[in-house]
Amino acid sequence: MALFRNPAVAISKQLSRQSSLSSVAALSRVQGRVLPLAGRAFSDKNSTQTFDYNKKNEGKSSNIVWSEGLISNDERVALTGQRGATLWITGLSGSGKSTIACALEHRLLKNGVNTYRLDGDNIRFGLCKDLGFTAKDREENIRRIGEVAKLMTDSGCITITAFISPYQRDRDLARKLHENSGLKFLEVLMDVPLAVAEQRDPKGLYKKARAGLIKGFTGNDDPYELPEKPELVIPTHEHDVDESVDIIMKTLTDHGVFKKSN
Amino acid sequence: MALFRNPAVAISKQLSRQSSLSSVAALSRVQGRVLPLAGRAFSDKNSTQTFDYNKKNEGKSSNIVWSEGLISNDERVALTGQRGATLWITGLSGSGKSTIACALEHRLLKNGVNTYRLDGDNIRFGLCKDLGFTAKDREENIRRIGEVAKLMTDSGCITITAFISPYQRDRDLARKLHENSGLKFLEVLMDVPLAVAEQRDPKGLYKKARAGLIKGFTGNDDPYELPEKPELVIPTHEHDVDESVDIIMKTLTDHGVFKKSN
Numbered sequence: 061m062a063l064f065r066n067p068a069v070a071i072s073k074q075l076s077r078q079s080s081l082s083s084v085a086a087l088s089r090v091q092g093r094v095l096p097l098a099g100r101a102f103s104d105k106n107s108t109q110t111f112d113y114n115k116k117n118e119g120k121s122s123n124i125v126w127s128e129g130l131i132s133n134d135e136r137v138a139l140t141g142q143r144g145a146t147l148w149i150t151g152l153s154g155s156g157k158s159t160i161a162c163a164l165e166h167r168l169l170k171n172g173v174n175t176y177r178l179d180g181d182n183i184r185f186g187l188c189k190d191l192g193f194t195a196k197d198r199e200e201n202i203r204r205i206g207e208v209a210k211l212m213t214d215s216g217c218i219t220i221t222a223f224i225s226p227y228q229r230d231r232d233l234a235r236k237l238h239e240n241s242g243l244k245f246l247e248v249l250m251d252v253p254l255a256v257a258e259q260r261d262p263k264g265l266y267k268k269a270r271a272g273l274i275k276g277f278t279g280n281d282d283p284y285e286l287p288e289k290p291e292l293v294i295p296t297h298e299h300d301v302d303e304s305v306d307i308i309m310k311t312l313t314d315h316g317v318f319k320k321s322n
Numbered sequence: 323m324a325l326f327r328n329p330a331v332a333i334s335k336q337l338s339r340q341s342s343l344s345s346v347a348a349l350s351r352v353q354g355r356v357l358p359l360a361g362r363a364f365s366d367k368n369s370t371q372t373f374d375y376n377k378k379n380e381g382k383s384s385n386i387v388w389s390e391g392l393i394s395n396d397e398r399v400a401l402t403g404q405r406g407a408t409l410w411i412t413g414l415s416g417s418g419k420s421t422i423a424c425a426l427e428h429r430l431l432k433n434g435v436n437t438y439r440l441d442g443d444n445i446r447f448g449l450c451k452d453l454g455f456t457a458k459d460r461e462e463n464i465r466r467i468g469e470v471a472k473l474m475t476d477s478g479c480i481t482i483t484a485f486i487s488p489y490q491r492d493r494d495l496a497r498k499l500h501e502n503s504g505l506k507f508l509e510v511l512m513d514v515p516l517a518v519a520e521q522r523d524p525k526g527l528y529k530k531a532r533a534g535l536i537k538g539f540t541g542n543d544d545p546y547e548l549p550e551k552p553e554l555v556i557p558t559h560e561h562d563v564d565e566s567v568d569i570i571m572k573t574l575t576d577h578g579v580f581k582k583s584n
Contacts, residue, residue, distance in 0.1 A: 120452060165392070166391075166393055169402065187473070211438070211440070211449070217477055217479070
């Protein structure tokens with residue numbers, strides 16, 4: 061079978077490790093709580109997770125069960141003193157997303173805050189390197205970023221995403237993902253006129269797009285859908301970087317994400 | 323065009339926001355450092371990122387550029403006092419991966435350490451819900467987890483992954499991804515004989531697999547390749563959960579990931 065990679069070795073190694081078992085207890089269930097580990101001291105303290113067999117599964121994998129940990133998000137925040145949030149920065153190419161994200165990350169870190177920047181192009185070098193720029197791939201790109209941001213934010217990180225994310229529907233999906241898990245999601249529009257973004261053109265992409273060398277480029281032959289209800293709008297052509305970061309820090313403070321005592 | 327979603331609205335909204343620009347400076351380059359934002363106060367402080375045009379791109383996306391932030395990983399650690407690491411827990415279904423991961427996460431959080439658990443089944447409800455259990459899908463599943471773990475660990479988190487991850491090649495790819503970025507990767511084998519895992523069978527999956535109801539099940543008709551050089555091996559049938567966590571904490575301490583003063 062193609063799935064087997066050197067099966068003889070794997071299986072023989074496995075068998076050679078078999079040992080006698082004197083104390084393996086059978087699986088016990090106590091009021092839906094599973095005690096999955098059996099060892100020398102088989103007791104309640106071996107129970108560290110709860111299986112939720114009713115969790116809605118919209119995915120392709122069958123035979124999967126949601127494993128709830130020992131710690132709720134609130135308990136985690138109480139233990140670490142850090143509550144996460146996703147700051148979803150959206151806007152045209154050249155609107156200042158990455159620039160502001162870098163500066164904001166720096167400012168937060170200088171305040172000792174656990175933060176991380178997920179940047180559009182960088183993610184395409186790694187997690188999303190199997191994706192291109194078709195509408196379907198863009199949707200999948202943003203879907204994955206939404207999922208990763210949710211995980212990082214759940215961990216207590218202020219997660220700064222910097223993606224064009226041109227479609228309202230995709231941004232709404234990312235928001236819903238967070239809000240369904242009780243996690244903060246703040247949509248921030250870097251709001252510059254197309255003409256400004258095109259004049260900046262930091263990577264020379266507008267020029268290429270106008271020359272027909274890039275297809276499906278946002279602002280050229282693919283639309284940017286303005287956020288309907290962003291938590292924050294920053295006209296980056298009217299503020300320098302420090303001012304823009306000040307504005308975001310105020311919003312983070314207003315939403316209880318950043319505390320000045322940090 | 324199919325890509326346009328209500329383009330008339332998007333574009334007219336966009337145009338209505340155009341404003342006069344008195345101070346938009348042209349893009350400046352200083353020794354490879356890009357000053358991408360132009361505003362009222364156009365100065366060096368608007369430079370927050372460096373573009374690396376030579377970063378090797380193995381992915382599908384063209385016209386992407388690596389954006390280096392203002393902060394190196396070492397600087398981040400100095401500012402937050404937290405150095406991340408990925409603890410890659412591997413082993414058969416029923417070997418205790420999730421159980422130990424939950425308990426370890428709890429222990430670390432009680433010590434005020436920034437940590438997070440990426441759990442096999444849970445990730446398949448979200449980030450990897452488009453994937454099944456074919457060899458190709460399993461490979462992609464582990465690839466994505468490796469990428470996400472790398473991001474979280476880079477952020478300063480002790481990232482605990484709990485996936486069967488049966489193939490050496492896939493685990494090695496995850497390790498390489500970390501080590502290439504100077505990030506700590508510790509492979510931990512939950513080492514129980516197949517017979518023990520099958521006897522525990524917390525989700526009833528071995529039973530289903532033996533009955534032919536699940537195809538490609540690790541330990542039944544798909545192999546588990548034992549790690550060649552794991553940093554740690556825990557025979558979970560010989561230790562209870564607390565002892566197993568003690569063993570991992572010692573390893574984290576030995577590797578400088580956890581400091582008792584934390």
